[in-house]
Structures are given as structure tokens and as C-alpha cells.
Amino acid sequence: MVFVDGVYHADPHPGNLFVLDDGTIVAVDFGMIAFLSKTKKRYIFDYIIAVTTLDMNLAIQFYEGFNMFTPRTDFNNFESDLQFFLEKYHNKRLDEINLREMIEDIIGFIRENHLRLPADISYLGKAALNLEGTVRKLDPTFNPTERLKTLSEPQQRITSLRRFMS
Numbered sequence: 001m002v003f004v005d006g007v008y009h010a011d012p013h014p015g016n017l018f019v020l021d022d023g024t025i026v027a028v029d030f031g032m033i034a035f036l037s038k039t040k041k042r043y044i045f046d047y048i049i050a051v052t053t054l055d056m057n058l059a060i061q062f063y064e065g066f067n068m069f070t071p072r073t074d075f076n077n078f079e080s081d082l083q084f085f086l087e088k089y090h091n092k093r094l095d096e097i098n099l100r101e102m103i104e105d106i107i108g109f110i111r112e113n114h115l116r117l118p119a120d121i122s123y124l125g126k127a128a129l130n131l132e133g134t135v136r137k138l139d140p141t142f143n144p145t146e147r148l149k150t151l152s153e154p155q156q157r158i159t160s161l162r163r164f165m166s
Contacts, residue, residue, distance in 0.1 A: 006036040010123045013130045014137075034123040039065070044124070054086055066121060072114035085109055095140040103129070 009016065010032035018026045036044065043065040050059035059082060063069060069078075085105060089097065106125075110117055135142050 006038065006041050008034055008036075008124070008127055010034040010127050011130065012127055012134070014134050017134065032123070034120060034127075036120060036124075040120060051086060051090065054090060056083060056086075059086065063115065066116075066118050068115040068118070068121075070114045070116055074113070078113045078115075081109055081113060091143065091146070093141050093143045095136075 009027050009030060011029070012027060016027055016029045018028065020026060043062050046058050047062035049055065050057075050062065056079065060079070063078075088105070089102065109115075
């Protein structure tokens with residue numbers, strides 16, 4: 001949804017998601033819907049690639065693209081903190097991630113590096129956290145990095161970019 005249309009359900013908690021007998025997932029209660037422009041979708045897509053490949057330059061473009069840097073951001077500290085964060089959570093299964101610790105790490109990363117947090121990123125983060133909790137219950141061995149790698153495979157990336165531009 002978010003990568004194709006730029007539209008997503010910003011509150012996908014278990015009460016808003018149902019699984020039909022045939023396995024189809026149905027979302028309800030569309031009171032919180034968010035939108036991403038083609039440019040922002042591209043930055044998020046590239047950030048996923050950066051996370052799965054540990055590409056620091058591509059990751060930094062995400063922060064630049066969302067105008068998250070402030071005059072108080074120290075780029076040397078930012079780069080080392082980003083490298084540490086990406087490596088800490090790279091290629092981990094959900095049962096290996098302490099969600100509370102990860103959220104504290106994200107908040108600390110944003111604060112310590114004096115970054116702006118755009119509303120569209122906070123909504124997307126909220127949606128991802130809600131979905132993470134549901135997925136953790138369904139399959140605690142799910143590996144987000146491995147799943148996201150399928151999005152960064154060359155043919156998938158070309159197909160997705162064509163959709164973004166259409």
C-alpha cells in the first residue's frame with residue numbers, strides 16, 4: 001500500500017485488522033490515514049535498501065530528503081550513531097529485538113543528534129510499530145531485514161520505481 005500508492009493505514013493495531021478464512025487480511029477503521037508523495041516514497045524505499053545493505057550514504061540521503069538535520073546536528077556524531085544503530089538491528093529476527101530498547105534507541109538517536117521528526121515519518125513509525133507487535137505474535141522468528149531485502153533486489157526495485165513514477 002505505502003510503496004505503491006503512498007497511502008497507508010496509520011493505526012493498524014490488532015483491533016483494526018482481521019484475517020478471513022481464506023487468509024485475506026482486511027483493515028477497518030480508516031480514521032488515521034496518511035499519505036506520502038512520490039519523492040518521500042523514494043526516500044523511504046532507498047532507506048530500506050540502506051538498512052538491508054548497510055549503505056550509510058543512502059541512509060543519510062533519507063535524513064537529508066526529509067529535512068531532518070538542524071543547525072545543532074553534529075554530522076560526525078550523527079554518522080557514527082547511525083552506523084551503530086544500523087549494525088545493532090541489522091539482520092535480526094523479531095524474537096531477537098527488544099522493542100522497548102529499540103524505541104528508546106530511536107528516540108535517543110533523534111534527540112542526541114538534534115534531528116527534526118516530520119509528522120509523516122512519525123505516523124509511518126507508529127504504523128510500523130503496531131504491525132510489528134502483530135507480526136511478533138504471529139511469527140516471532142520473522143526477520144524484517146530478510147523480508148525487506150526482497151524489496152531491494154534489482155528487478156523488484158526497478159518494478160517499484162516504475163510504479164512510483166507512474
